[in-house]
Amino acid sequence: MTTTPFPFTPTGIVRRVDAAPSPNAVVITPPGRLGLPRWSELWGAREVLYRFGQRDVLLRYRQTAVGVLWVVLQPLASAGIFSLVFGTVANLPSQGMPYFVFSYAGMLAWNLFNNVVGRSAPSLVTNQALVSKVFFPRLLVPLSTAMSVMLDFGVALVLGVVLLFVYGVNPGWAVLLLPVWVVLLVCCALGIGLAAASIQVKYRDVGYALPWVMQLVLYGSPVAFSIDAVPHQVRWAFEANPMTWFLEAFRWSFLGLPAPTLWQVGGMVVVSALVLLGGVLVFQKNERLFADVI
Amino acid sequence: MTNPAVRVRGLGKTYRIGRSGQRPTTAVEAMLQRLRSPLARSRFTEFDALDGIDLDVPWGEALGIVGRNGAGKSTLLKVLTRVTAPTRGRIELGGRMGSLLEVGTGFSGELTGRENIFLNGSILGMTRSEIRSSFDEIVEFSGVEKFLDTQVKRYSSGMYVRLAFAVAAHLRTEILAIDEVLAVGDAEFQRKSLAKMRDVAKDGRTVLYVSHQVQTVTSLCTSAVFLDRGRLTFAGSVDDTLEVYRRSFERYAEEQRDATRRAGSGQLRAQTVVPASDVFEPAETKRFTVAVGKNADLVGQYFVSAHINDINGTVIAQCDSRAVGGWFDPAKEQEVRLSLRAPWLKPGRYTVDVFLCQMGVLDAWEGAASFEVLPGSPYPEMTLDEATARGVILADFDYEATVQARR
Numbered sequence A: 001m002t003t004t005p006f007p008f009t010p011t012g013i014v015r016r017v018d019a020a021p022s023p024n025a026v027v028i029t030p031p032g033r034l035g036l037p038r039w040s041e042l043w044g045a046r047e048v049l050y051r052f053g054q055r056d057v058l059l060r061y062r063q064t065a066v067g068v069l070w071v072v073l074q075p076l077a078s079a080g081i082f083s084l085v086f087g088t089v090a091n092l093p094s095q096g097m098p099y100f101v102f103s104y105a106g107m108l109a110w111n112l113f114n115n116v117v118g119r120s121a122p123s124l125v126t127n128q129a130l131v132s133k134v135f136f137p138r139l140l141v142p143l144s145t146a147m148s149v150m151l152d153f154g155v156a157l158v159l160g161v162v163l164l165f166v167y168g169v170n171p172g173w174a175v176l177l178l179p180v181w182v183v184l185l186v187c188c189a190l191g192i193g194l195a196a197a198s199i200q201v202k203y204r205d206v207g208y209a210l211p212w213v214m215q216l217v218l219y220g221s222p223v224a225f226s227i228d229a230v231p232h233q234v235r236w237a238f239e240a241n242p243m244t245w246f247l248e249a250f251r252w253s254f255l256g257l258p259a260p261t262l263w264q265v266g267g268m269v270v271v272s273a274l275v276l277l278g279g280v281l282v283f284q285k286n287e288r289l290f291a292d293v294i
Numbered sequence B: 001m002t003n004p005a006v007r008v009r010g011l012g013k014t015y016r017i018g019r020s021g022q023r024p025t026t027a028v029e030a031m032l033q034r035l036r037s038p039l040a041r042s043r044f045t046e047f048d049a050l051d052g053i054d055l056d057v058p059w060g061e062a063l064g065i066v067g068r069n070g071a072g073k074s075t076l077l078k079v080l081t082r083v084t085a086p087t088r089g090r091i092e093l094g095g096r097m098g099s100l101l102e103v104g105t106g107f108s109g110e111l112t113g114r115e116n117i118f119l120n121g122s123i124l125g126m127t128r129s130e131i132r133s134s135f136d137e138i139v140e141f142s143g144v145e146k147f148l149d150t151q152v153k154r155y156s157s158g159m160y161v162r163l164a165f166a167v168a169a170h171l172r173t174e175i176l177a178i179d180e181v182l183a184v185g186d187a188e189f190q191r192k193s194l195a196k197m198r199d200v201a202k203d204g205r206t207v208l209y210v211s212h213q214v215q216t217v218t219s220l221c222t223s224a225v226f227l228d229r230g231r232l233t234f235a236g237s238v239d240d241t242l243e244v245y246r247r248s249f250e251r252y253a254e255e256q257r258d259a260t261r262r263a264g265s266g267q268l269r270a271q272t273v274v275p276a277s278d279v280f281e282p283a284e285t286k287r288f289t290v291a292v293g294k295n296a297d298l299v300g301q302y303f304v305s306a307h308i309n310d311i312n313g314t315v316i317a318q319c320d321s322r323a324v325g326g327w328f329d330p331a332k333e334q335e336v337r338l339s340l341r342a343p344w345l346k347p348g349r350y351t352v353d354v355f356l357c358q359m360g361v362l363d364a365w366e367g368a369a370s371f372e373v374l375p376g377s378p379y380p381e382m383t384l385d386e387a388t389a390r391g392v393i394l395a396d397f398d399y400e401a402t403v404q405a406r407r
Helices: A039-044 A046-061 A069-089 A099-120 A140-167 A172-202 A205-220 A232-240 A242-255 A262-287 B027-036 B073-080 B113-123 B128-142 B157-169 B187-202 B214-220 B238-256
Strands: A026-028 B006-018 B044-057 B062-067 B088-093 B097-100 B175-179 B206-210 B223-228 B231-236 B270-275 B286-292 B303-309 B315-320 B334-340 B348-357 B361-373
Touching (some): A039 A046, A046 A140, A046 B113, A099 A242, A140 A242, A172 A205, A172 A242, A232 A242, B062 B187, B062 B214, B062 B238, B073 B088, B073 B175, B073 B206, B113 B128, B128 B157, B187 B214, B206 B214, B214 B238, B223 B238, B238 B361, B270 B361, B286 B303, B286 B361, B303 B334
Parallel strands (some): B062 B206, B062 B223
Antiparallel strands (some): B006 B088, B223 B231, B348 B361
């Protein structure tokens, strides 16, 4: 048997194409330890993000009898229960607001956060056939889950506005800042979701632990009750919880309640940026193993 | 143009294989292990799936990648398509790489055919305008126009596969990697797919094709390379490479003669496997004698399983002695005789793998014997070759007809 020396060019019918080197040329090398994603590649694949998001939305409303009603029912029912338990039974203060609107505003923020984390974390594992077979920027899988959550949020927000009119609550000019809080909260949730999704590829424990942790955070944050209802001895712990800052900001913009302090606003920006960056880095570090261990 | 479509230098991919039961699968286990022995580095063995691959593929080439099972063909394609990252080396791609690694990945049963075309197309790297412009072509190629707005989960498996392939086949990437996907659909669709792939190469784009089906490599590729245990050992024309590929089976058989190099626990070894003749007629009963050593310490009886493989490495028959009540005593040296009466074999070269097993495999001897089936037809009538060209074996059959009664 003869062995051809390397490097070689296979013989055969070679048809040359006289074109300039493609702008799409790619160099593949072993991955380094840490790294940020290639932004141009992410941008080039934005269609995937859109299609994934579209798929999530369609999947959730197809073959459901009342479709979009579920999105509305969920925060309504939770807010109803909370106002019954905390407002009527425990008779907690709600900063002068009707308890139902007060807890609905909390639920808006909490559902946004919780659903982004809850849907992005298992996204890689649910799409494992794709991840182990086709190349595309994997970051898009968890990112795309935020789209359907945002849609749900939009629907719930519209209902919330209706509630404001019904209860005659006027939030004032602060409502203009609501989009800012939404973006910051989603960034924060995505950071956690990205890290969780990439770790879940290797350790499925995340899938069991995360919902439980999220439940603890729910009770450790003033979602269903007001920060005023927290006794002084432990109030510092609640004040230090970034989720509290977001909830305060949401209620300021949505209900016109007292604004969060300046350090809390600054904290929100810093925390969101750091968590998102950290999530992306953790994701990138684990990414090279996805196809091999999923 | 100076740059080739694909340039690979010193490419290697190493997998870490944990020793059995060592690898933690949950975070708690991993933590416990770390706690128990904080200094010990996690133990694993390394396995080179690919090593020192150098390769240049010019534009417009359709390159076939062949090799035995586990030679690293699919790993090579996965690294080239960036599904998994290389451990060493460098790859330069002259353009976008599209891949057909498995038909229908990224298809979602709940979505309609139309929605899936857009979803799958975008995952495979097409832009929206590219998908739009080839949408009609995709639909026509797949032949599912009528069901475009039906959920894919209601498709027949044939329709599903045709649609999935059609999307992938219309990728406009400069380089296309294909792994075994041409074996889908009926014969008509396969022909159409092969023709489509050939057109891709004619456009001056580059095709990398992995297959166990030697026939499709011959009909699609313009050159080929042979992978052996993660190394590229031969490159050249399709015919030469396939010759090397076939010969690798023989060389492998040579190595396997040494019992210590064979897989299996080794508690019992076959000594020789001898066919009654080097050549058989297609319909003749083929007899083989397996001489097995003894091991008085081995408890219980063992059974023998012989696989008959054709020249392309396809197992065409598994003759397992369990199926016919053949259990043998390891305390004495045995001479086990196998008679293969049916099916009739097509003319060509065959190899026999012999396995001695109990609960586990005692001896796995691949390529233990080979034999030739002579050209000739076992059928009563003389026919043209095309009457027997299809199929892997020759079946023993009859036709009868009765005139249908009129109603």
